[in-house]
Amino acid sequence: MTHGTLTIVVLGASGDLAKKKTYPAIFGLYCRNLLPKETIIYGYARSHIPLDEFRKKITSNLKGDAKMKEEFGLLLYYHSGAYDQQEAYDKFNVMLDESEAKFTNKNHNRLFYMAIPPSIFVEVAKGIKSSLISKSGWSRVIVEKPFGRDLTTSRHLIAELKLLYQEKDLYRIDHYLGKEMVQNLMILRFANAVFEPLWSKSHIQSISITFKEDIGTEGRGGYFDSFGIIRDVMQNHLMQVFSLVAMEPPVSLTAEDITNEKVKLLRCVQRPLLENLVLGQFTKSADGKHPGYLDDEGVPKDSLTPTFASQVFYVNNPRWRGIPFILKCGKALDQRKTEVRIQFKRPDNFLFSDQDCSRNELVMRIQPGEAVYLKLLTKKPGLNNEIQQAELDLSYSQRYEDLDLPDAYERLILDCIKGDHNLFVRDDELDVAWQIFTPLLEAIEQNKMVPEKYAFGSRGPTSADELSRKVGYSRSSGYVWRQSKI
Ligand code: NDP
Numbered sequence: 001m002t003h004g005t006l007t008i009v010v011l012g013a014s015g016d017l018a019k020k021k022t023y024p025a026i027f028g029l030y031c032r033n034l035l036p037k038e039t040i041i042y043g044y045a046r047s048h049i050p051l052d053e054f055r056k057k058i059t060s061n062l063k064g065d066a067k068m069k070e071e072f073g074l075l076l077y078y079h080s081g082a083y084d085q086q087e088a089y090d091k092f093n094v095m096l097d098e099s100e101a102k103f104t105n106k107n108h109n110r111l112f113y114m115a116i117p118p119s120i121f122v123e124v125a126k127g128i129k130s131s132l133i134s135k136s137g138w139s140r141v142i143v144e145k146p147f148g149r150d151l152t153t154s155r156h157l158i159a160e161l162k163l164l165y166q167e168k169d170l171y172r173i174d175h176y177l178g179k180e181m182v183q184n185l186m187i188l189r190f191a192n193a194v195f196e197p198l199w200s201k202s203h204i205q206s207i208s209i210t211f212k213e214d215i216g217t218e219g220r221g222g223y224f225d226s227f228g229i230i231r232d233v234m235q236n237h238l239m240q241v242f243s244l245v246a247m248e249p250p251v252s253l254t255a256e257d258i259t260n261e262k263v264k265l266l267r268c269v270q271r272p273l274l275e276n277l278v279l280g281q282f283t284k285s286a287d288g289k290h291p292g293y294l295d296d297e298g299v300p301k302d303s304l305t306p307t308f309a310s311q312v313f314y315v316n317n318p319r320w321r322g323i324p325f326i327l328k329c330g331k332a333l334d335q336r337k338t339e340v341r342i343q344f345k346r347p348d349n350f351l352f353s354d355q356d357c358s359r360n361e362l363v364m365r366i367q368p369g370e371a372v373y374l375k376l377l378t379k380k381p382g383l384n385n386e387i388q389q390a391e392l393d394l395s396y397s398q399r400y401e402d403l404d405l406p407d408a409y410e411r412l413i414l415d416c417i418k419g420d421h422n423l424f425v426r427d428d429e430l431d432v433a434w435q436i437f438t439p440l441l442e443a444i445e446q447n448k449m450v451p452e453k454y455a456f457g458s459r460g461p462t463s464a465d466e467l468s469r470k471v472g473y474s475r476s477s478g479y480v481w482r483q484s485k486i
């Protein structure tokens with residue numbers, strides 16, 4: 001744990017992210033007793049909100065023990081001020097100094113969490129630098145995505161922030177890196193002798209990384225329309241998962257060595273082709289209960305912004321050459337699910353070709369309901385010689401009693417407090433990801449590609465399944481998972 005006191009400043013504290021993710025994560029750390037004894041939490045935003053109202057707004061959204069919520073509420077403060085005026089930050093700093101002066105420990109550390117739109121990242125970063133840096137402890141800044149909208153804007157943002165902060169003080173958050181199963185990827189791959197020898201084009205047929213949400217843009221249409229699903233989810237969350245699945249073993253487990261491998265892998269990714277892309281946009285649900293994307297306030301009626309994308313990537317290195325990585329993400333689909341699905345080749349000289357020929361699959365379900373399961377073929381029990389699909393199943397909820405997994409943001413904020421960069425995004429990693437996606441995004445925009453319509457609550461555009469089939473993914477039929485009864 002960090003030495004000294006802790007002041008957490010949430011910039012954009014009146015917003016959605018702050019209420020839904022940032023404060024609940026800080027509360028989670030508080031409940032687990034992981035914050036220093038002397039901690040205060042300041043919200044900063046333009047809106048004028050009386051302290052009582054602010055505390056009520058934040059605590060009403062927290063889940064947990066009522067007494068803990070009440071105690072936590074008393075650590076919360078709120079200050080309203082402009083983002084673009086030096087005097088506003090100076091005034092705020094006086095308040096922070098006064099609050100910290102009441103602490104017994106005189107090393108005052110400050111963590112700044114930018115829960116603000118990207119258009120004001122740099123302005124706010126300058127304000128922090130000029131007025132709010134701690135004089136007696138460390139100051140660290142957590143930056144939320146999106147980090148730019150293409151290579152040029154991302155480089156500009158990186159350069160502007162570099163003028164103000166050293167890389168060691170900047171924490172670019174991709175909350176997928178804080179998810180339990182995403183962290184498990186490296187252990188599954190590199191700690192198990194049964195997997196590593198199979199992890200290549202010799203044995204693997206295809207790898208699918210899928211993100212599905214069963215909700216639409218829900219009032220975030222204004223933000224979403226200028227980004228689209230590729231920038232919102234694929235370029236960051238899915239690319240991070242892809243990197244961990246496909247990178248070579250790192251030299252060590254240090255952040256530097258792991259990121260070096262991720263960067264090396266991303267540099268081997270072939271330029272994605274439009275012929276291997278399907279875009280979609282959701283319309284209202286079949287029963288008319290859920291509105292379509294174009295009905296969302298703030299979305300232009302003729303918007304071509306995709307809410308669904310499936311793109312096949314190929315990696316030009318000895319391990320993966322020719323193997324499709326099918327990255328798929330979409331909103332307003334039939335279910336919420338994020339998973340990695342590794343489909344294996346059939347054994348050479350397959351002896352049972354008159355029967356079920358489904359391929360083995362290793363599935364790592366990131367959410368909901370963390371699980372790792374291996375689908376395989378076994379003999380159907382009894383007086384027969386039939387083959388049947390079954391699974392080796394590690395469902396966390398069954399395997400681990402009283403499972404209480406921390407939220408991804410909880411883990412990441414804790415790592416920032418500890419000064420651990422392992423689960424944060426490095427600038428060159430970001431740069432190379434944008435090098436992959438920028439030409440694709442430009443081609444989509446220049447060609448004015450029209451996304452295929454799909455109904456809210458459906459599986460998405462039918463062409464996406466055709467694309468997966470075309471590149472070699474073969475869907476097993478007739479598989480039924482029966483959850484064991486405990
Ligand atoms: P909001 O639109 O709610 O904005 C956050 C804060 O910024 C608000 O409190 C508002 O404060 C201020 N703000 C909004 N617009 C402007 C503007 N034009 N100029 C100056 N200040 C403005 O965003 P979210 O909370 O939804 O998201 C924050 C960031 O986190 C975004 O970059 C988003 O992409 C990212 N994000 C959001 C997620 C979510 O679930 N919502 C999930 C992951 C990331 P005030 O007007 O009071 O000053």
Ligand code: BG6
Nearest residue numbers: 145175213232233237338367408
């Ligand atoms: C955010 C995206 O980064 O991730 C959202 O901006 C998306 O559009 C969210 O809904 C998904 O996060 P999670 O943790 O709910 O899968």
